[in-house]
Amino acid sequence: MKPCYYLAVEALIGKELLGGSADGPMSDIIFPEGVSKPTEKKVQDKLKELQAEYDAQDYARKRAEAYPSVGDQLDMIYKDMKNSTTTHAEAVEAVKTKYPK
Numbered sequence: 001m002k003p004c005y006y007l008a009v010e011a012l013i014g015k016e017l018l019g020g021s022a023d024g025p026m027s028d029i030i031f032p033e034g035v036s037k038p039t040e041k042k043v044q045d046k047l048k049e050l051q052a053e054y055d056a057q058d059y060a061r062k063r064a065e066a067y068p069s070v071g072d073q074l075d076m077i078y079k080d081m082k083n084s085t086t087t088h089a090e091a092v093e094a095v096k097t098k099y100p101k
Contacts, residue, residue: 003050
């Protein structure tokens with residue numbers, strides 16, 4: 001899930017929030033009873049951290065979209081075993097090459 005202000009606050013408090021705007025501000029977020037609000041600096045720092053983690057996984061999201069469906073992959077594997085071909089391995093390698101780590 002793409003990082004947002006709301007998720008950064010949840011990550012900082014370690015609990016699920018009760019509601020509020022995805023993009024903040026803090027005054028629009030509903031906290032569980034007894035939970036202290038983090039500082040704006042901590043939220044912004046956490047948001048940057050979450051965004052960096054999200055950006056680092058861009059290749060994985062693109063690969064997941066580009067791979068053939070599970071059914072198609074199973075069909076390729078079956079046909080590869082039956083015909084001594086490498087269609088499945090080639091399809092997977094093409095995606096990995098297009099979206100490297």
